[in-house]
Amino acid sequence: xxxxxxSLEWKAFIRSASAGKSIGLKILMVFLGLYFTLAFLLIGIGxxxxxxxYFPGEEPLYIVNRFMLxxxxxxxxxxxxxxxLPVLDIKPLxxxxxxxxxxxxxxxxxxxxxxxxxxxxxxxVPFGIFNIYKNEFPVSSILAWMxxxxxxxxxxxFANFIIKKRFTDNLKALIPVVLIIAILALLExxxxxxxxxxxGKGLNEILTYPFLAIIPVLxxxxxxxxxxxxxxxxxxxxxxxxxxxxxxxxxxxxxxxxFGELAPYLQLDxxxxxxxxxxxxxxxxxxxxxxxxxIFYTQDTYxxxxxxxxxxxxxxxxxxMMNFGQFVPAWxxxxxxxxxxxxxxxxxYLNAKAGLITFSVVVLAILSTPYVYFGWRIFxxxxxxxxxxxxxxxxxxxxxxxxxxxxIDLDKSPFMxxxxxxxxxxxxxxxxxxxxxxxxxxxxxxxxxEAGMAFLFxxxxxxxxxxxxxxxxxxxxxxxxxxxxxxxxxxxxx
Amino acid sequence: xxxxxxxxxxxxxxxxxxxxxxxxxxxxxxxxVGNNGAGKTTFxxxxxxxxxxTTGCIFNNEIxxxxxxxxxxxxxxxxxxxxxxxxxxPEEYFYFIGDLRNQNKADVxxxxxxxxxxxxxxxxxKGKYLRDLSKGNQKKVGIVAALIGNPKVVILDEPFAxxxxxxxxxxxxxxxxxTENGDTTFLISSHDLIHITGVCERIVVMDKGxxxxxxxxxxxxxQELEAYFSGAHFLED
Numbered sequence: 263x264x265x266x267x268x269s270l271e272w273k274a275f276i277r278s279a280s281a282g283k284s285i286g287l288k289i290l291m292v293f294l295g296l297y298f299t300l301a302f303l304l305i306g307i308g309x310x311x312x313x314x315x316y317f318p319g320e321e322p323l324y325i326v327n328r329f330m331l332x333x334x335x336x337x338x339x340x341x342x343x344x345x346x347l348p349v350l351d352i353k354p355l356x357x358x359x360x361x362x363x364x365x366x367x368x369x370x371x372x373x374x375x376x377x378x379x380x381x382x383x384x385x386x387v388p389f390g391i392f393n394i395y396k397n398e399f400p401v402s403s404i405l406a407w408m409x410x411x412x413x414x415x416x417x418x419x420f421a422n423f424i425i426k427k428r429f430t431d432n433l434k435a436l437i438p439v440v441l442i443i444a445i446l447a448l449l450e451x452x453x454x455x456x457x458x459x460x461x462g463k464g465l466n467e468i469l470t471y472p473f474l475a476i477i478p479v480l481x482x483x484x485x486x487x488x489x490x491x492x493x494x495x496x497x498x499x500x501x502x503x504x505x506x507x508x509x510x511x512x513x514x515x516x517x518x519x520x521f522g523e524l525a526p527y528l529q530l531d532x533x534x535x536x537x538x539x540x541x542x543x544x545x546x547x548x549x550x551x552x553x554x555x556x557i558f559y560t561q562d563t564y565x566x567x568x569x570x571x572x573x574x575x576x577x578x579x580x581x582x583m584m585n586f587g588q589f590v591p592a593w594x595x596x597x598x599x600x601x602x603x604x605x606x607x608x609x610x611y612l613n614a615k616a617g618l619i620t621f622s623v624v625v626l627a628i629l630s631t632p633y634v635y636f637g638w639r640i641f642x643x644x645x646x647x648x649x650x651x652x653x654x655x656x657x658x659x660x661x662x663x664x665x666x667x668x669x670i671d672l673d674k675s676p677f678m679x680x681x682x683x684x685x686x687x688x689x690x691x692x693x694x695x696x697x698x699x700x701x702x703x704x705x706x707x708x709x710x711x712e713a714g715m716a717f718l719f720x721x722x723x724x725x726x727x728x729x730x731x732x733x734x735x736x737x738x739x740x741x742x743x744x745x746x747x748x749x750x751x752x753x754x755x756x
Numbered sequence: 757x758x759x760x761x762x763x764x765x766x767x768x769x770x771x772x773x774x775x776x777x778x779x780x781x782x783x784x785x786x787x788x789v790g791n792n793g794a795g796k797t798t799f800x801x802x803x804x805x806x807x808x809x810t811t812g813c814i815f816n817n818e819i820x821x822x823x824x825x826x827x828x829x830x831x832x833x834x835x836x837x838x839x840x841x842x843x844x845x846p847e848e849y850f851y852f853i854g855d856l857r858n859q860n861k862a863d864v865x866x867x868x869x870x871x872x873x874x875x876x877x878x879x880x881x882k883g884k885y886l887r888d889l890s891k892g893n894q895k896k897v898g899i900v901a902a903l904i905g906n907p908k909v910v911i912l913d914e915p916f917a918x919x920x921x922x923x924x925x926x927x928x929x930x931x932x933x934x935t936e937n938g939d940t941t942f943l944i945s946s947h948d949l950i951h952i953t954g955v956c957e958r959i960v961v962m963d964k965g966x967x968x969x970x971x972x973x974x975x976x977x978x979q980e981l982e983a984y985f986s987g988a989h990f991l992e993d
């Protein structure tokens with residue numbers, strides 16, 4: 263049966279409309295994959311000698327254990343943002359004589375093949391072999407330690423799914439988790455109760471009593487079963503439907519009326535965002551990532567590298583722009599024929615989208631004003647970045663959207679369709695951020711910080727002045743590609 | 757109102773539509789009948805500029821479809837569920853379509869008041885999103901939305917499918933009423949011979965992309981069509 267499911271998956275992959283397209287993106291992903299593989303492998307090989315050099319007299323393995331909890335937390339964070347959840351269209355499978363558990367197991371086991379599970383192995387295995395070679399511990403202890411580490415990695419894999427699902431299903435359910443983490447982090451910071459220290463101690467015990475390695479493995483099995491139970495309960499067509507019926511949203515967004523003839527489109531887009539999980543997540547993401555500046559502004563290292571501040575500014579004020587804008591017009595994929603045959607002029611349609619995204623940039627720019635605490639220069643730069651986003655990046659994103667022929671299914675939420683954020687999504691953001699960083703950097707090096715700011719500002723304002731021409735041009739491109747887009751959006755893949 | 761000349765559509769070397777000449781005068785209720793793959797939906801999609809014709813063109817009120825978009829304000833259609841916006845409530849969907857056709861909320865409300873029986877109390881004011889309605893109710897919403905704003909051309913693909921018997925009969929009455937003053941052209945396709953002969957003034961039969969019969973509806977039409985589809989012609993093939 264598993265063989266059949268795998269062959270189904272394979273066919274879905276190679277026969278989908280998007281296969282073969284966006285090759286550039288795929289090449290970039292492969293390249294990044296190779297890069298990280300190499301980087302992790304080098305760390306894995308170099309970890310032992312490096313630790314010996316920086317912590318002379320201490321046992322490298324104990325040091326690794328000491329920092330393990332922090333690493334696991336970091337791993338969970340980056341998986342949260344980068345790893346997509348496995349998806350399978352269950353509807354056709356529901357009526358076939360396949361046991362639910364088989365399908366659920368298949369989906370979950372499929373997730374094990376993820377690149378994110380492969381990376382830690384590149385550190386665990388070489389580091390373990392190094393330890394065996396150095397002969398500080400019995401071979402059985404090291405093997406037990408390696409098993410424990412793999413168990414922890416896989417636990418993170420499945421813990422991530424649970425958290426990610428809660429995050430999209432019900433944001434409030436996450437509050438206790440965030441609180442506990444915050445409290446533990448504070449205790450750690452003030453050194454009153456260092457959980458990571460005790461966690462490390464616990465891991466050290468595995469070296470003495472190898473059979474303790476069973477605990478992480480049990481944890482992994484527990485999380486796996488939890489996921490499985492969760493999914494089995496959702497194995498009904500109406501599992502997602504019931505909720506929607508109860509809470510049909512009554513918000514009418516009447517205030518959009520003042521935007522005149524763009525009002526109906528704006529209302530539609532706001533409802534789109536508000537009533538569908540995936541675009542709604544983009545909003546939460548934007549608010550969450552407003553805190554991104556704290557990482558950079560507080561570090562002394564970056565004070566001499568204002569290029570990073572441009573990156574942060576573009577990112578913080580444009581995160582919704584990137585998350586939402588790059589899927590214009592795919593958000594409307596399920597009713598694109600309506601949009602194309604109704605009395606909707608293309609330029610109005612695009613202007614409404616641009617208007618909405620502009621609004622988001624303005625709001626995020628306003629919300630980022632507290633960063634004035636780190637100085638007027640940072641504050642001013644953030645505003646300049648917002649202007650640049652509005653003037654240059656928005657038309658750019660809308661233009662790129664015309665190449666997008668992949669459908670986004672809002673209506674039928676396929677089994678576990680909590681995707682929303684995956685690596686591919688972030689990669690599209692690179693040119694949007696790299697170009698202004700580069701331009702700023704040139705002016706900063708040649709003239710001054712202010713000159714860099716002024717240049718980005720002028721570019722943004724120019725883009726804003728030429729907005730109508732740009733939209734007209736993009737509308738022409740959309741019209742030319744109309745038939746291919748309608749065709750592409752018709753293809754449903756999971 | 758609508759003229760198609762030398763219209764062909766070829767997919768990978770297979771011709772799916774080949775219409776030499778077809779003219780539909782203003783105010784006609786035009787029915788299109790044919791088995792699966794006859795080219796009905798292809799013809800409607802071409803008419804709405806959703807696909808590109810291989811050769812030839814369609815004129816909608818003397819506007820060349822595919823070159824200009826000026827036909828959009830007076831043409832409305834419901835082809836399939838991709839004409840519905842799943843995350844809207846039926847009322848909101850009607851208002852949205854109304855907005856696009858210059859009808860304000862009050863206009864739309866007044867218009868919808870005529871459809872109380874048709875909706876059978878299952879659609880308005882239920883607080884459900886369109887995606888949560890049954891297929892039949894979705895179809896009702898799509899059909900009624902296509903009638904908002906006095907369009908001159910209404911294109912409906914298989915409007916009778918999925919409707920319950922009461923609504924099918926009610927729908928026929930509605931079309932008759934709307935076309936009384938004679939300036940709305942209806943294009944309807946169907947597999948249901950009884951309904952389509954009951955409502956259409958003219959019926960064109962298509963087979964494998966070609967027009968094979970063009971009948972002005974009369975008492976004898978239903979029998980003629982039944983004879984055509986059950987019999988002789990298909991057995992010869």
